[in-house]
Amino acid sequence: MITISKIGYLKIWWIFILLWKSFWMSSQSLPEGFIDQMVQLHPTAATGISFDDRGRMYVMEKRGQISLYQEGRRLPDPFVDLREEVGNWRDHGLLGFALHPNFENNGYIYLLYAVDRYHLLHATDPNYQPDSSKAFCASIGRLTRYTADPATDFQTVLPDSRKVLIGNSVVDGFPLVHQSHGVGSIVFGTDGTLMVSCGDGASYTEVDIGQNQDTSTYALQALDDGILTAEENVGAFRAQLLHSLNGKVLRIDPETGAGIPSNPFYDESQPYSPASRVWALGLRNPFRMALLPESGVHDPQQGDPGTLFIGDVGWYNWEELNILTQGGQNMGWPLFEGVDRMWPYYSRRTPNFTLPLGNIQNCGDAYFSYQDLILQQTRDRSSFYSAPCGIATEHMTQLPRFTHLPPALKWSNKWNENFGSYVPGFNDLGELEGKQIGSPQSTVKGKPFGGGSSTGGAFYAGRQFPDAYHDTYFHADFSGKWIKALHLNAAGELEEVEDFYGLAGEVVSMAYNPTDECLYYLRYPRQIRKICFGSEPVPIAKISVDTIYGNSPLKVQFSAENSLDPTDGKLLYRWDFGDGAHSHSSSPTHVYTSSLSGPQRYTATLTIQNELGERASTDTSIFLNNTPPMVRISSIEDSSFYGMSAAYYLPLEAEVEDREYANSELTYVWETFFHHNSHYHPEEPDSQATTQAFITPAGCEDEAYWYRFRLTVMDPDGLSSEDEVVLFPDCGPPPVQFTSVDVQALRENKVQLSWKRTDAVSNEYFEVERSVDGGKTYEVLGMLSDTNPSEQRIASFTFLDATPLWGFNQYRIKAVNRFGTFVYSPVRGITFPKSLTYSLYPNPSKGEISLDVLVGQGLRTQFRLIDLTGRTIYTHSWIPEWGKPQTLNLRLVSPGLYMYEWENTVEKGGGKLLINREE
Numbered sequence: 001m002i003t004i005s006k007i008g009y010l011k012i013w014w015i016f017i018l019l020w021k022s023f024w025m026s027s028q029s030l031p032e033g034f035i036d037q038m039v040q041l042h043p044t045a046a047t048g049i050s051f052d053d054r055g056r057m058y059v060m061e062k063r064g065q066i067s068l069y070q071e072g073r074r075l076p077d078p079f080v081d082l083r084e085e086v087g088n089w090r091d092h093g094l095l096g097f098a099l100h101p102n103f104e105n106n107g108y109i110y111l112l113y114a115v116d117r118y119h120l121l122h123a124t125d126p127n128y129q130p131d132s133s134k135a136f137c138a139s140i141g142r143l144t145r146y147t148a149d150p151a152t153d154f155q156t157v158l159p160d161s162r163k164v165l166i167g168n169s170v171v172d173g174f175p176l177v178h179q180s181h182g183v184g185s186i187v188f189g190t191d192g193t194l195m196v197s198c199g200d201g202a203s204y205t206e207v208d209i210g211q212n213q214d215t216s217t218y219a220l221q222a223l224d225d226g227i228l229t230a231e232e233n234v235g236a237f238r239a240q241l242l243h244s245l246n247g248k249v250l251r252i253d254p255e256t257g258a259g260i261p262s263n264p265f266y267d268e269s270q271p272y273s274p275a276s277r278v279w280a281l282g283l284r285n286p287f288r289m290a291l292l293p294e295s296g297v298h299d300p301q302q303g304d305p306g307t308l309f310i311g312d313v314g315w316y317n318w319e320e321l322n323i324l325t326q327g328g329q330n331m332g333w334p335l336f337e338g339v340d341r342m343w344p345y346y347s348r349r350t351p352n353f354t355l356p357l358g359n360i361q362n363c364g365d366a367y368f369s370y371q372d373l374i375l376q377q378t379r380d381r382s383s384f385y386s387a388p389c390g391i392a393t394e395h396m397t398q399l400p401r402f403t404h405l406p407p408a409l410k411w412s413n414k415w416n417e418n419f420g421s422y423v424p425g426f427n428d429l430g431e432l433e434g435k436q437i438g439s440p441q442s443t444v445k446g447k448p449f450g451g452g453s454s455t456g457g458a459f460y461a462g463r464q465f466p467d468a469y470h471d472t473y474f475h476a477d478f479s480g481k482w483i484k485a486l487h488l489n490a491a492g493e494l495e496e497v498e499d500f501y502g503l504a505g506e507v508v509s510m511a512y513n514p515t516d517e518c519l520y521y522l523r524y525p526r527q528i529r530k531i532c533f534g535s536e537p538v539p540i541a542k543i544s545v546d547t548i549y550g551n552s553p554l555k556v557q558f559s560a561e562n563s564l565d566p567t568d569g570k571l572l573y574r575w576d577f578g579d580g581a582h583s584h585s586s587s588p589t590h591v592y593t594s595s596l597s598g599p600q601r602y603t604a605t606l607t608i609q610n611e612l613g614e615r616a617s618t619d620t621s622i623f624l625n626n627t628p629p630m631v632r633i634s635s636i637e638d639s640s641f642y643g644m645s646a647a648y649y650l651p652l653e654a655e656v657e658d659r660e661y662a663n664s665e666l667t668y669v670w671e672t673f674f675h676h677n678s679h680y681h682p683e684e685p686d687s688q689a690t691t692q693a694f695i696t697p698a699g700c701e702d703e704a705y706w707y708r709f710r711l712t713v714m715d716p717d718g719l720s721s722e723d724e725v726v727l728f729p730d731c732g733p734p735p736v737q738f739t740s741v742d743v744q745a746l747r748e749n750k751v752q753l754s755w756k757r758t759d760a761v762s763n764e765y766f767e768v769e770r771s772v773d774g775g776k777t778y779e780v781l782g783m784l785s786d787t788n789p790s791e792q793r794i795a796s797f798t799f800l801d802a803t804p805l806w807g808f809n810q811y812r813i814k815a816v817n818r819f820g821t822f823v824y825s826p827v828r829g830i831t832f833p834k835s836l837t838y839s840l841y842p843n844p845s846k847g848e849i850s851l852d853v854l855v856g857q858g859l860r861t862q863f864r865l866i867d868l869t870g871r872t873i874y875t876h877s878w879i880p881e882w883g884k885p886q887t888l889n890l891r892l893v894s895p896g897l898y899m900y901e902w903e904n905t906v907e908k909g910g911g912k913l914l915i916n917r918e919e
Helices: 014-024 117-122 219-225 235-240 393-398
Strands: 004-006 034-041 046-051 057-061 065-070 094-099 108-114 139-147 163-166 174-176 183-188 194-198 248-252 278-281 286-291 308-312 318-324 351-356 367-369 409-413 421-426 432-436 454-459 473-477 482-488 494-501 507-513 518-523 527-533 554-559 572-576 589-592 600-609 615-624 630-633 640-642 648-652 654-657 667-676 679-682 691-695 705-714 720-729 737-746 750-758 763-771 779-785 795-801 807-817 821-824 828-832 838-841 848-853 861-866 872-878 886-889 896-903 908-915
Touching (some): 046 507, 046 518, 094 194, 108 183, 117 139, 139 183, 163 248, 194 286, 286 507, 308 454, 318 454, 473 507, 554 615, 737 807, 750 807, 872 886
Parallel strands (some): 183 286
Antiparallel strands (some): 046 057, 057 065, 108 139, 286 308, 318 409, 351 367, 409 421, 421 432, 554 589, 667 679, 737 750, 807 821, 807 828, 828 838, 838 848, 861 872
16 A cells, blocks of 8 residues: 655654564563453443442443443443534544542532534524534533432433533633544542543644644634633643643532632632633643542642542653642643653744733733743752843742643653653753663663553552552553553652553553452443453353355354363363254354245354353354445545645545345445544544545644545345545655565575666655564665656666565565655565465555465465454465465455465465555
């Protein structure tokens, strides 16, 4: 797949790639004795999980609904349903939920969400349409309280119990003026006060200082509405403005929503003002917070609600874990990120319109700037505030001035040339700098790591885990797909960062369950999982089949041989084929027949039992007299480009045909993903046959953006197919067009790459890159200058990799022109060492692979593709010929990770194959 982007600079350090490879290859599996288990597959996109004291689980859904699980069963009626009111688009939706500490007596629940703009402006109109909504516009975030109904055992809420604490009208909510960086979390302090977080509301695509200089936000619309005041039109600097709710942690009265008198900036004449509510400031996107157990005091008048652990999602340098210990602390955004100055913002003096300089002659500024009001921390605190325009320093003492509180832990993301994870420290000059964890300069143990989106986490409050994990804080990174165990000392300070789990996936919420004492986490968008310790491991049932659909009579070869028993004991098998027939074989063959000519669906169930009596079951569907729909997205050409001049709506249409059912009987699901660097922003799935997607112009600067669209079509029996396309920003003409890319293993255990290009537009050089981790990271092997780049002719190039690594090597060519535009070639792969028996490429694949079997030419060879449940979902046989790789079309296979096998009478092989249409 071709990716085109325009970058501001082209410095790519070899060490950057090599270190990132080592960081991302950190410990993957859980420590011994821990088990990760699926709990539920939630039906819709979920953003949070919580538990009450009885162990009942509350699942927060992005669309604006809370589902309640009791004794492992999801109750049919929603606990609360605000879908009509909640603005569910891009990163916005229902994101915060908390139960009152005295929930079992008062039934109070708290919800934090984005308000749909149509509902915000028209909810009281006589002609209000409850099904209407308006997205990609300015709106507000809202905090409400409801009361659960004791008559239903607190399983539903009383609709008339609604009380708005923040955001009762257009002018007093959390300003939402971009696609992200909105509301975050709700946490109760030890003193019973309510802590609420919100992002800066600024653009994530460019430097946003407001003042009508940024076109990617809805600031002008928000000014017209009254959502923003003129003083708040400063973009990301709202995080530093005490008169704004953006970029803050608030501390409020859970009864009234007013600020607490012991807050650092409380004004008794204006208890509901933003400043009266502010507890801490200088945050970019504080998505999740957790309270350190047994911290703080119970009296709210003392101003000590406890210590907050906050995951703050970074820009393109650092991800942060901030630890707030007292009110008035300032995390520094946007002037600081990590321990460093954020120069794109620091260099742009931005006025604080609430602090005029007064009548000072010969002064070019009318207001103090935000840069005047915050200092970097030093060891001896000898730094002093600058006094602009020569005013007396003593006048500065009357201003709201701050010292930057660095994060307790920062780690690099994929766009950072400084690698690893650091804690703050001081150099010999007393200046603040980062100390790599695990180094002699750091007091914190651990191995360096990277990430991409600091999600947040939870404290483990049980005793089931080993003693070393009692009261441990577990923190997740959405893009890094890991969970770290952060071990603290008695003072709540960081002592060690442990690689706890590297396969957690895209975690958006974590919670401790007091009933089973396990740590639960939500793998976005639908998987609810838990990590437990010491449980008797149950067997894992897996089914593989050689086909799932066909005409009657349909012969199906079943197998349970991929089922696992952690005790390594003997397994007993029972098959229920769904048509009344049974078997106790591990690999039975069953023939499905029917006198009916129309489609029929059977559910084949496998139950296994180990020698301890532990059981596990799984099932698969067999579709008789049926074929999957044929699906092709027709309104978007795959790997084409979107315009950068303005936002617009893009039609989503497809060609769909089903042999057994009319198109009106089919079910459609359109999904839109807006990718940003190493993570993505999903849209709510759309069930219309034809619809549209809102396209935001972004992606031709220092960061990467692109869109991915997926359509899944299912017939009434549940047999489905899908198609997926990607769309890249139009950043000008590509440097070249690749006409061919080949990779060849040489006898001397080397790899030769050869490629041809045409249509060069001032192409300057090629960069050869190699990956050995399935395409997650690439290292730069070397560079070649282009020859006669201005000539519109085919030119050939070769490159020799003299040191291919053991295993599967993937290669790609990057062509770069003098304008900063680059294009990637298709990926090619090959396996080493020299005793090569086959090669399969590309891997990852978009849906078409080539398999070159080098042993057994002239012999019938069989290929099988197996999903992670053990089902064989694709087979193919052919007779290999030397120098003629076999092309296999897997475009109807859903994206994901699979196992593959091939064999003939001489040799066999296999491995993992990733179907990934993202790149």
